[in-house]
Amino acid sequence: MLNSTNAITPNGYIRFRDYLQKVCGISLSDNKQYLVASRLGRMLEREGFSKIEQLVDALDRPGSSKLKEEVINAMTTNETLWFRDIHPFTILKDKVLPEMKTSPLRIWSAASSTGQEPYSISMVIEEFKSSRPGVLKAGEKIIATDICTNILQHAKRGEYDSLAIARGLGPDLQRRYFDKVNDLTWKIKPHLSSRVEFKYLNLIDSFSMLGKFDVIFCRNVLIYFAVDLKLDILKRMHASLKPGGYLFLGGSEALSGLSSYFEIVQCHPGIVYKAKVL
Incomplete structure (x- = not known):
């Protein structure tokens, strides 16, 4: 051996x-x-x-x-859970979504792993639309990308065992947004999964073909990259954001040397980065 x-x-x-x-x-x-x-x-x-x-x-x-x-x-490290670190999702619902009134919302979940992040975003959108009907234009789209092909297949199925479901998801949201497949498996409801499109993407390659976004979630992945590559990716993400669009990073990640590209927005608690017009 x-x-x-x-x-x-x-x-x-x-x-x-x-x-x-x-x-x-x-x-x-x-x-x-x-x-x-x-x-x-x-x-x-x-x-x-x-x-x-x-x-x-x-x-x-x-x-x-x-x-x-x-x-x-x-x-590839695929550590994830529902509503990870919670603050970004609260900021999305309370600050970012109320501003999105001019066109159908487009969100990119980069390094989406087994799907918990984009599906959590879809749940936030659903909760927001229930509490603020008519604010968002119809046709919201979440593009979820990852480099790991077997993980993408898992995410596309939208099925999770009881242990995965319990990581960050309360019983109320579980009942509301998942269907029970059997005693061990739950599946995300179709009206939530229909907003999400999963694609293979290597972040070192061009992602201009994805189009422009109102919001980008790129959380807990840039920590694995060298500084020069990290800066290159963030500059290209700025170019992929609509003017005034928002970028969410992981709790241990921070923008450095990009103050001309992004404005820090303090949300108490949590922060988000707003794209400046160059």
């Missing part, structure tokens, strides 16, 4: 780290060999590779797209 820890040699780790950053932007620090070993150990053994260098060599060969996809899926 392969010893996956020994398979991650110093030189091989550097090569793999450089490859991962090149293809998807994830920047591993110098001491993440254990993470690579734990996530890729079974793949290395299955492919008959005794060293990580052999995997990198295989990834560089023509026809390796399936292996590349599997590596990215394995190395």
